[in-house]
Amino acid sequence: MRILLVEDDPTLRAQLRAALAEAGYAVDEAADGREALHLGETEPFDAVVLDLGLPVLDGLSVLRRWREAGRAMPVLILTARDTWHEKVVGIDAGGDDYLAKPFHIEELLARVRALIRRAQGLASPMLACGAVALDTRSGRVTVHGRPVSLTAHEFRLLAYLMHRPGTVVSRTELTEHLYAQDHDRDSNTIEVFVARLRRKLPPAAIETVRGLGYRLVAVP
Numbered sequence: 001m002r003i004l005l006v007e008d009d010p011t012l013r014a015q016l017r018a019a020l021a022e023a024g025y026a027v028d029e030a031a032d033g034r035e036a037l038h039l040g041e042t043e044p045f046d047a048v049v050l051d052l053g054l055p056v057l058d059g060l061s062v063l064r065r066w067r068e069a070g071r072a073m074p075v076l077i078l079t080a081r082d083t084w085h086e087k088v089v090g091i092d093a094g095g096d097d098y099l100a101k102p103f104h105i106e107e108l109l110a111r112v113r114a115l116i117r118r119a120q121g122l123a124s125p126m127l128a129c130g131a132v133a134l135d136t137r138s139g140r141v142t143v144h145g146r147p148v149s150l151t152a153h154e155f156r157l158l159a160y161l162m163h164r165p166g167t168v169v170s171r172t173e174l175t176e177h178l179y180a181q182d183h184d185r186d187s188n189t190i191e192v193f194v195a196r197l198r199r200k201l202p203p204a205a206i207e208t209v210r211g212l213g214y215r216l217v218a219v220p
């Protein structure tokens with residue numbers, strides 16, 4: 001799952017980046033509105049955390065331009081405290097949720113998780129596909145109720161597939177959603193991670209759909 005983090009305050013940006021990375025997301029960063037606009041228009045993100053007060057181009061303008069261009073990714077806006085009108089205008093501009101500063105990072109993470117699962121039509125934070133279960137709150141993965149230990153990359157891959165059970169996901173899509181832009185991308189590494197993840201899941205849980213990609217299927 002890949003997140004665009006837009007925040008001009010370097011200290012807060014570094015904190016949020018660290019917390020999002022720790023929670024298992026690939027994170028791209030933008031420090032001003034123009035950079036944010038460009039990234040949001042050209043790269044596929046699973047969610048965006050967007051500060052409204054930004055240099056060069058303000059966050060509301062960025063959001064409006066994304067929506068006018070048909071970019072539909074979920075957006076969590078960050079507003080200054082006690083500015084209720086910013087929240088209203090932000091949501092009317094296409095924001096999906098808001099958080100007023102200062103906030104607890106745990107709350108931001110919970111809102112991001114909710115936005116990502118709702119974008120896939122999932123209501124529960126507990127994801128299940130056959131014998132495989134993933135608790136999006138704790139990052140805990142179990143197979144037949146037994147905990148499975150995954151590396152950060154394996155977790156990111158499984159989380160992406162668990163949000164889309166039964167859907168064929170191409171290697172290109174996985175590459176775009178599992179790595180930030182600055183990451184050295186090589187679609188062959190996806191095959192390596194799929195192979196490693198398969199060894200930790202029930203046999204045949206990850207189907208290869210020839211020429212198209214991979215699909216997570218419910219295996220008892």
Ligand code: CA
Binds near residue numbers: 007008009052053054
């Ligand atoms: Ca700001």
